[in-house]
Amino acid sequence: MITVELDNFSLREICRSGQCFRMHETAENNTYELVAGDKYLKISQAGSIVNFYCNDVEFICYWVPYFDIDSDYGRYIEKVNPRDKYLSAAVQCGNGIRILRQDLWEMIITFLISQQNNISRIRSCIERLCVRYGEKLKAGDTEYYSFPTPQQLSGATEEVRRLGMGYRARYIVETTRSILEGEVSLEKLYQMKYYRRARKELMKLSGVGEKVADCICLFALHHMDAFPIDTHIRQVLDEHYRRGFPNRRYHGMRGIMQQYIFYYELIGERGKI
Numbered sequence: 001m002i003t004v005e006l007d008n009f010s011l012r013e014i015c016r017s018g019q020c021f022r023m024h025e026t027a028e029n030n031t032y033e034l035v036a037g038d039k040y041l042k043i044s045q046a047g048s049i050v051n052f053y054c055n056d057v058e059f060i061c062y063w064v065p066y067f068d069i070d071s072d073y074g075r076y077i078e079k080v081n082p083r084d085k086y087l088s089a090a091v092q093c094g095n096g097i098r099i100l101r102q103d104l105w106e107m108i109i110t111f112l113i114s115q116q117n118n119i120s121r122i123r124s125c126i127e128r129l130c131v132r133y134g135e136k137l138k139a140g141d142t143e144y145y146s147f148p149t150p151q152q153l154s155g156a157t158e159e160v161r162r163l164g165m166g167y168r169a170r171y172i173v174e175t176t177r178s179i180l181e182g183e184v185s186l187e188k189l190y191q192m193k194y195y196r197r198a199r200k201e202l203m204k205l206s207g208v209g210e211k212v213a214d215c216i217c218l219f220a221l222h223h224m225d226a227f228p229i230d231t232h233i234r235q236v237l238d239e240h241y242r243r244g245f246p247n248r249r250y251h252g253m254r255g256i257m258q259q260y261i262f263y264y265e266l267i268g269e270r271g272k273i
Contacts, residue, residue: 001051001052001053001054002051002052002054002055002056002059003049003050003051003052004049004050004052004069005048005049005050006048006050006069007048007073007074008073008074008077008095008096008098009045009048009050009067009069009073009096009098010045010094010095010096010097011030011032011043011044011045011050011096012025012030012045012096013094013095013096013097013263013267014067014096014097014098014100015032016263016266016267017094017097017259017262017263018119018262018263018266019099019100019102019219019259020034020036020100020102020219021110021119021122021123021126022034022035022036022123022126022127022130022147023035024123026042028044030044030045030046031043031044032044033142035130035144035145035146035147036066036102036103036106036147037103037106037146037147038135038137038146038147039058039062040137040139040142040144041053041054041063042142065101066100066101066102067098067100068098068099068100068101068222069098071098073095073097073098073256076253076256077091077095079249079250079253080257081246081249084246086236086240087240087257087260087261089264090260090261090263090264091257091260093260093263093264093267094259094260094263094264094267095260097256097259097260097263099218099219099222099224099255099256099259100219101220101222102219102220103147103220104186104189104190104216104220104221105147105149105150105179105186106147106220107215107216107219107220108175108179108202108205108208108216108220109129109147109153109172109175110122110126111208111212111215111216111219112168112171112172112175112207112208112212113125113126113129113165113168113172114212114215115168115207115212121164124164125163125164125165126147127145128163128164129148129160129163129165130145130146130147130148131145132148132163133148133152133153133156134146134147134148134152135152150176150179150180151180153172153176154176154177154180156172156173156176157173158170158173160172160173168207170206170207171205171206171207171208172207174205174206174207175205175206175207175208178204178205178206179205183204184201184202184204184205188201189201189202189221190221192221195217195221195223195225195226198217198221198223199213199214199217199223199226202216202217210229211228211229211230214226214227214228214229215228218255218258218259223255224252224253224254224255224256225251225252225253225254225255226254226255226258227245227247227254227255227257227258228255228258228262230262232261232262232265232266233258233261233262233265235265236261236265245257
């Protein structure tokens with residue numbers, strides 16, 4: 001077990017922020033389980049003290065970058081305009097959120113599934129996909145399924161529709177084919193330094209529009225200027241930022257501000273979930 005003290009870090013807020021869908025709270029107080037790719041993690045928190053139930057190598061090589069632990073989110077929070085009452089409230093509500101560095105392939109399929117979907121249903125769809133096509137693995141006494149690779153999904157057809165994917169099944173099948181045939185390269189996407197270029201490349205994939213591409217850029221490629229706009233964010237922009245979001249002020253961190261806003265709309269005083 002690795003124990004660290006972290007500021008601006010909340011497992012509860014990360015779990016409910018709409019970034020990852022294979023993380024859930026257990027029956028143990030403030031304890032969570034997470035499956036990312038083929039890795040499993042048990043993690044708990046008491047105040048600023050966080051316990052990672054894994055070995056040193058896995059913690060340093062995988063979970064530190066995954067949770068963006070080395071970044072100082074207090075620095076981002078200090079940049080918020082104190083006169084912006086709405087954004088200040090949003091940050092106060094979700095100041096424990098981190099932008100996760102998740103697997104690119106997993107995020108492509110995840111956010112194809114997320115379209116016109118709610119968080120509970122997204123979780124269920126992803127779990128069914130993993131059970132059907134992923135590899136059954138074990139961590140101690142815990143059994144879990146890895147997220148299926150493109151090769152494991154290569155035989156998927158419209159059968160995917162029966163897993164609850166609906167019209168998104170076609171996107172999953174066609175996107176898998178595009179990746180396997182090299183029409184879009186995951187390796188090249190990882191190497192792209194510029195957000196706009198990566199976004200444009202992702203939009204070559206079946207079913208990937210601007211919002212989905214932005215989610216993938218933010219939650220997998222860690223392009224912090226990506227600013228996904230869904231119904232919630234559009235309503236906020238129309239109500240609070242009629243002259244446009246202050247992009248210049250938040251250059252290089254727009255995606256972080258988007259997550260504070262998104263979380264506030266879902267979890268904050270509006271109490272939508």
